[in-house]
Amino acid sequence: xxxxxxxxxxxxxFEEAPVELRCNYSSSVSVYLFWYVQYPNxxxxxxxxxxxxxxxxxxxxxxxxxFNKSQTSFHLRKPSVHISDTAEYFCAVAPTDKLIFGTGTxxxxxx
Amino acid sequence: DVKxxxxxxxxxxxxxxxxxxxxxxxxxxxxxxxYRQDPGLGLRLIYFSYDVKMKEKGDIPEGYxxxxxxxxxxxxxxxxxxxxxxSMYLCASSLWAGGGNQPQHFGDGTRLSIL
Numbered sequence: 001x002x003x004x005x006x007x008x009x010x011x012x013x014f015e016e017a018p019v020e021l022r023c024n025y026s027s028s029v030s031v032y033l034f035w036y037v038q039y040p041n042x043x044x045x046x047x048x049x050x051x052x053x054x055x056x057x058x059x060x061x062x063x064x065x066x067f068n069k070s071q072t073s074f075h076l077r078k079p080s081v082h083i084s085d086t087a088e089y090f091c092a093v094a095p096t097d098k099l100i101f102g103t104g105t106x107x108x109x110x111x
Numbered sequence: 112d113v114k115x116x117x118x119x120x121x122x123x124x125x126x127x128x129x130x131x132x133x134x135x136x137x138x139x140x141x142x143x144x145x146y147r148q149d150p151g152l153g154l155r156l157i158y159f160s161y162d163v164k165m166k167e168k169g170d171i172p173e174g175y176x177x178x179x180x181x182x183x184x185x186x187x188x189x190x191x192x193x194x195x196x197x198s199m200y201l202c203a204s205s206l207w208a209g210g211g212n213q214p215q216h217f218g219d220g221t222r223l224s225i226l
Binding site: 009031032034036041042043044045046049051090094095096097098099101102103104 | 156159161169201203213215216219
């Protein structure tokens with residue numbers, strides 16, 4: 001069965017520091033990969049997705065993720081975080097129309 | 112933009128009650144989903160519907176049922192609510208793609224407490 005592993009349940013960082021949220025997936029077939037963000041008391045919003053083509057994908061708010069097929073990873077990075085990036089981040093894989101989610105990483109940005 | 116609307120943000124019910132959670136989407140999506148979200152467990156799929164009157168069990172369907180009589184509306188039913196069903200419930204929708212390349216769009220969630 002497919003699975004997604006987010007090794008870090010919490011990541012505390014200071015404002016303007018770089019951050020990496022790790023995501024590994026298990027799959028023997030081609031999959032589509034997503035990162036979602038959940039701000040407090042809200043539903044999930046799509047942050048970025050990898051479907052095909054360039055292995056580096058970017059979001060409009062400065063996050064990027066790199067698909068690495070050999071390491072089955074899709075880590076999320078941002079070179080300089082803001083207080084407003086405080087949220088929970090979910091990695092997901094889609095072998096079919098149903099998503100398989102990781103357990104989430106809580107990013108806490110401190111001033 | 113896609114709008115997925117869940118009827119209640121917060122709901123408090125008693126054990127044994129029959130509970131209905133409603134979800135409506137406005138983008139003519141074929142797929143609709145119900146998840147529950149618990150700390151440390153991420154999102155777990157309860158039920159999935161790919162068309163009107165069509166449904167498929169997810170990972171944790173026990174104690175739940177669903178109804179999809181119209182394309183835009185997907186209801187989650189707790190037949191006899193129990194305290195272990197206290198959770199955040201999230202509804203989502205997506206275009207049918209068959210292969211998973213369409214993102215899901217989520218509602219804001221219903222925080223359900225069973226007392």
